[in-house]
Amino acid sequence: MRIEQQPAWVLHLRPWRESSALVELFTRDHGRVGAVVRGIRGPRQQALRAALQxxxxVHVDYLARGEMARLIQAEAMGLGLPxxxxxxxxxxxVNELVLRLAPRGDPATPLFLRYGVVLSELAExxxxxxxxRRFERDLxxxxxxxxxxxxxxxxxxxDAAAxxxxxxxxxxxxxxxxxxGSVSGAALLSLAGEHCPPLEQLRELRPALRALLVAQLGGRPLKSWDMLGRLQRPKIAAPGADSQTGEG
Incomplete structure (x- = not known):
């Protein structure tokens, strides 16, 4: 079956054989799709290489057949986010979370839309x-x-006080x-109520959500967790203060 003009994001791209590549796409209507891209390293495929970042x-055309599709065309829909x-x-x-946890071929349009929103929030x-934390909850x-x-x-x-x-x-x-390792009821309620909690409560949510993710990852931790552990502490806007620091 040929799928045409499907909105998608590229989750991962790696070389395969002499001139091809394997790409993991997150599509709007068909969920996560693995595909072979033939001849991507050829001199005439510069536009395709630029799109698959x-x-x-992107909008993609591909032939869906078996476990791995064959990518025919990809066109960037504007510039990447800043x-x-x-x-x-x-x-x-966020990419690695979707790559590891979203099953292939399972339509997940709400998650696709949420993925675009979280990238925009990070860019802003x-x-x-x-x-x-909110994306982990929604995923x-x-x-x-x-x-x-x-x-x-x-x-x-x-109980907020428990x-x-x-x-x-x-x-x-x-x-x-x-x-x-326990977390305050107030921190959990902030996650339910969509309001950013004070710094200490925000920090408590990180291990709580990570425990849930670990249970889904089958004992294989994310490479990104080591990377995030080395992040400099960014500014965190929180109620009752102009800015506070927290951890990603």
């Missing part, structure tokens, strides 16, 4: 840590393993002992 929106420094590294982290300089929801961030594992409303540990299967479980 991560973080650049991502620099920490925002660029965060965008590659929005608070990096808050942008990533898990689209994969069918998201949580209700306003309720605990027993179906009771979260502490919880986040179980990948059951959700927030109250932690009366306030053990290391």
């Amino acid at each position: 991560p973080l650049v929106p 991502l620099r420094g920490d925002a660029l590294m965060a965008a590659f982290y 300089g929005q608070p990096l840590a808050w942008v990533l 898990l929801a689209e994969l069918g393993v998201g949580l209700d961030w306003s309720m605990d594992a027993r179906g009771m409303p979260l 502490r919880y540990r986040v179980d990948p299967e059951d959700g927030p479980v109250r932690d009366a002992g306030h053990r290391s």
Whole structure:
């Protein structure tokens, strides 16, 4: 089956054999698609090579057959987003999340649209840590393993003053002992209510969401986590303060 003029993003491109490449696409109507690009390193394929760059929106034509499609054409739909420094590294982290967790051939139009939004938020300089936590939350929801961030594992409303540990299967479980790794109810409620929390609560959300992602990754951590651990601390806008720092 031939697919034409399909909106897509390039997640990954790597050389294959003498003159070809393997590309992972994230398409609007067909989800993640792996494809072979033949002759991409030839002198007449400069425009194709330029189009197949991560973080650049494209329209693609390809032949869908078996596990790997054959890419016929790709056309860049404008310039790439102006991502620099920490925002660029965060965008590659988002790429790796989709590459590892979005199943091939599974239509995921809401996630495709959300992916474009998160790249725009990073390009606009929005608070990096808050942008990533919300995308992680939404990615898990689209994969069918998201949580209700306003309720605990027993179906009771979260207590903003309490502490919880986040179980990948059951959700927030109250932690009366306030053990290391627990997260405040207020931080979880901020994720449910779409409002950026104060710095300390924002930091608590990072390990909570990472635990859920680890459960989906089959024991294989993301390469980007090491990279993000080395990020300089960007400015984080938070209620009650002009700016605060946080971690991606």
